[in-house]
Amino acid sequence: MCKLQSSDIFKPGTFPEYTYISRLSSELNYSYEIRLQQALNTSGYLTSIIGPSKTGKTVLCEKVIGQDKIVSLTGNDFKNSNDFWSVVAKRAEIALEGEQTEMDTYESHNQINNTIRRSVTFKEKYLSSKEAIINYFKGNNLVLVLDDFHYAPTELQFDIAYQLKDAIRKEFKVVIISLPHRADDAIRKNPDLSGRLSLINIEPWQTHELREIAITGFNKLNIDISDAFAERLAVESLTSPQLMQSICLSLSTIQNIDLDSNIKSIEDESIIDNSCKFNALNLNYKDVIKKLKEGPSTRGQQRKTYEIMNGQKVDIYSFILRAIAENPPIISIHLEELKNRVDKLINSTVNRIDKNKIRDSLGKLQDIVNDSEPIYQVFEWKDNQIYVLDPLFLFYLRWGKY
Incomplete structure (x- = not known):
């Protein structure tokens, strides 16, 4: 039996035979x-x-x-297409339209009373029906x-x-x-x-369930990881088993565990940061973030900027995205929690951002999302709560370069 490779174990895009976890x-x-x-x-x-x-x-x-x-x-x-059954038939490779050929043979007599057999071919088109x-x-x-x-x-x-x-x-x-x-x-x-x-x-995955993917997978590769290491992987996976599979595969790749037989355990949590950054390179959310950071049209007016703790000055829309990406990474954030994050980020005790300003700005961001293509529909602002609909977007917001 051939030795299992990390790509056999961790499968972000297909059925994970070795790391399927029942919940x-x-x-x-x-x-x-x-x-x-x-x-x-x-x-x-x-x-x-x-x-x-x-x-x-x-x-x-x-x-x-x-x-x-x-x-x-x-x-x-x-x-x-507004024809439901046509779409279904096409995907199932059921012929929507075809020809049915039938041949009919009959006899006739000529002038000297000889019998002549003649054949006529009929072609009838048919359409696959719902039944x-x-x-x-x-x-x-x-x-x-x-x-x-x-x-x-x-x-x-x-x-x-x-x-x-x-x-x-x-x-x-x-x-x-x-x-x-x-x-x-x-x-x-x-x-x-x-x-x-x-x-x-289907309920969001809990950290202990996500941990099982990492522990089970690395055990299959004869590599030990600590509970704390698995826990950190689970937190960064943002309730997504697909993301956990992807991070573990990235970690395996950059550690070269398929070829280095000397690796028996992984303990250094800084490897997780590198794996997350490496994994974010494969995600395509740069244009999504760019569009959200631009916000609605200003009609030539300059937006007010705010200074964050690292000295960088950003407008309200960039500030909100930065706050969403802060620790702890969660996919559902109430307005109160977001306001707390904003307060911790801003480098001022005087020039605070009012809660109503945050609420109004989120409403404008939601308008942009509603008017955009599906790839931009990454979160929903509803009832004073932000629901991150796409964990990969939040992951990129935390680890990607944009």
């Missing part, structure tokens, strides 16, 4: 795997999974359903997994819900995945689907 749902103290299996076994029900970004919702589906039995779509797949698609899925034991449902146009979300209402009654299996705070109202608050939903709320 218990606190709602019922059953594993999410059992809950999803029960949902799929319930005929005539649609499964709705809601959870923070990069928390393993898709990996959960792959574990329970099997990668070869999933037909995967995202809300973005419906940006340029044919449903039967194809059932016959092949496939499950439609519709990820990032909130990215589908709002009016189309309700049409999709209408289409699925009838389909699930015919035992068409569907799992719809969405983010919290952008909850799929077209599904969960749809009266037509009331009583026909299996609801699974």
